[in-house]
Amino acid sequence: MQTITVNTASGAYPVFIGSGIASEFPSYVNERFKGRRCALITNPTIDGIYSSYIDVLKNELNCVVHTIPDGEKYKTVETWNGIIDAxxxxxxxxxxxxxxxxxxxxGDVVGFAAACFMRGIDYVQIPTTLLAMVDSSxxxxTAVDHPLGKxxxxxxxxxxxxWADVNFLETLPRRQFIAGYAEAFKYAFLGGRAMFDFMECNKAAVLGGGSDLLLECIERCVRIKAGIVARDEREAGVRALLNFGHTFAHALERFYGFEGLLHGEAVLWGIACAVSLAKETGALPRNYWGDFDEILQGMPxxxxxxxxxxxxIYAAMFADKKAESGQLRFVMPVAPGEAEASYAVGEENVRQVLKEKFAHWLPE
Ligand SMILES: NC(=O)c1ccc[n+]([C@@H]2O[C@H](COP(=O)([O-])OP(=O)(O)OC[C@H]3O[C@@H](n4cnc5c(N)ncnc54)[C@H](O)[C@@H]3O)[C@@H](O)[C@H]2O)c1
Known part of the structure; x- marks a missing residue:
């Protein structure tokens, strides 16, 4: 088991990563949060697959269980309120x-309930998707969606x-796995040359799932995210780099009405677009183009x-909360493993990239 410490201004906490480590969770809670009452919040899908593990937690911890409906469309104030009621x-x-x-x-809705209940109580995350392991946990x-925006x-x-136990990924549907892979792949572009090379060399193995390389990939992603969060907890600066590919991705999600395209799927398109934009604007020097063509090859x-x-899609970019004072912000690669945020991207460059990426869809 690997332990990565996240140091933030509001405190430090451990991220435990490993295979089969979930069995150690109850004794950890009993030791660290001795005598405290617990409420486990999950959804019916997880409850159905992992009912015996939930029974173990109920028995070994002083724990009640509350389920919330499954799906992004239930990441709402109503669901949050249901948790508070419970x-x-x-x-x-x-x-x-x-x-x-x-x-x-x-994770997002429970975190927000923990932030608000009695003005803030402790919560722990047991992520069960690849996306949650490498990113959201x-x-x-923490957040819920509003009808007007995510x-x-x-x-x-x-x-x-x-507590990130990769064994939970064994039951994750393939489509969800690939969506999570997008958020892991993103770190190749902002986590330094070593991460760029790791993702380039091991993309097939990581995408295949179930290998030690997947475990290593998750550890590397968490280390990079922990480093960024430690420097900028509230996204006043460097944390914005984690939005690599997301200006395009959010616009695509909005264009498709948040249906038919998972967030991570949109991020994969967003990454492809961000690399093209960096070429188009000159942010990415030509001598690196070969490296980037290679890493993007075989991207699902x-x-x-x-x-x-x-x-x-261009108009949708301005509806995003990341557009500040009507200005679009794009995170673009400038070298393998290095990215920078820019507000100075011309409309014609963005349109050119969209045209190029979606060329086969457009009328002759
Ligand atoms: N807080 C952050 O920093 C942050 C970062 C990125 C994304 N997010 C948020 O994360 C959310 C997306 O998370 P997600 O991709 O994990 O989606 P999700 O939580 O909707 O899970 C995807 C689906 O997989 C199912 N599932 C989960 N684990 C499973 C398992 N082990 N086996 C079988 N099925 C399983 C779920 O029930 C669900 O149907 C979005 O709301 C996004 O805004 C938050």
Whole structure:
């Protein structure tokens, strides 16, 4: 088992990563949070697959269980309110501990409930998707969606610990695995040359899942994210790099009405677009183009639900909360493993990239 410490201004916490480590979780909680009441929050999918593990937690911890509906469309104030109702009904108090058992949706909404209940209580994350292991469970961003936009209501609230057991990925549907891979792949472009080379050399093995290299990939991603969060907990600077590929991705998700394309799938397209934009604008020197062509080769770009419209996708970029004062911010690679954020990208460059990437969809 690897332990990575995330140091933030609001405290330090461990991320435990390994294979089969979930069995050690109850004794960890009993030792570190001795005598505290716990509420485990999960969804019916996880509850169905891992009911025997949940029974173990119920028996070994002073633990009640509350389930929330499965899916991004339930990452809402109503679901958050249902959790708060349950915590009050169960009689939990300021010393109680929440356990988020699931993917990024469960983690985000439970984290936000923990941030608000009794003005903030402890919570731990047991991520069960690749996306949640490499990204959402670490860093303390918690939120629910608003009908007018994703993650518009939320708080920064760091977990007390994260337990990432790769064995949970064995039951994860392939499509969800690839969506999580996108967020791991992203670190190749901002985590330094060593990470770029690691992802380039091992992409097939990591994508294949189930290998020690997948475990190593998760560890590397968490280390990079922990380093970034330690420097910039509240996204005032360097943390913005984690949005690599996301300006394009969010616009695509919005264009498709948040249906038909998973977030990570949109991120894969976003990464491809961000690299093209860096070439187009000159941000990425020509001597690196070969390296980038190589790493992008074989990237599992998913099919799009329907023909993309360049005008609408471009307009959708301005609806994103990452567009500040009407200015678009793009994170672009400048060298293998290095990226920079820029507000100075011309509309014609962005349109050119969209045209080039989606050329086969456009009328002759
Ligand atoms: N807080 C952050 O920093 C951050 C970062 C990135 C993404 N996010 C958020 O994460 C969310 C996406 O997370 P996600 O991709 O994990 O989606 P998700 O939580 O919706 O999980 C995807 C699907 O897989 C199922 N599932 C989860 N684990 C499983 C397992 N082990 N076996 C079988 N099925 C399993 C879930 O029930 C769900 O149906 C989005 O809401 C996004 O905004 C947050």
């Amino acid at each position: 915590l009050i009904t169960f009689g939990l108090d300021r010393k109680s501990l929440l356990i988020a058992f699931g993917g990024g949706v469960v 670490v860093g303390g961003k 993650n518009l209501i939320g708080a920064f609230h760091q977990p007390a610990a994260v 770009l998913p099919p799009l639900p329907s023909a993309p419209w360049i005008d609408e």
